Amino acid sequence: MTTTNLQIEINSLPLNLRQEVADFVEFLKTKQKNKPKLKSREFGYAKGKIKLSDDFDEPLEMFADYI
Secondary structure (H helix, E strand, O other): OOOHHHHHHHHOOOHHHHHHHHHHHHHHHHHHHHHOOOOOOOOOOOOOOOOOOOOOOOOOHHHHHHO
C-alpha cells in the first residue's frame, strides 16, 4: 500500500478510529525504541569456546565400504 493510499484510507475513517490509528502508530514507535540493539561482534569472540575432536577429519567407519 502506498503512502497516498494509506492517507486516503485513514482520512476515510471516523474521527474516533483515526485516533486509534494515531495511538497505534505511537505504540509502534515506542515498541521500536525498546528493542535491544545488537552489539558489534569482535573478531575472535568465540575463540576457545568451540572444540573439535582430534579425529574430526578422519573418515567415518560407516562409510568404509565406499572409500
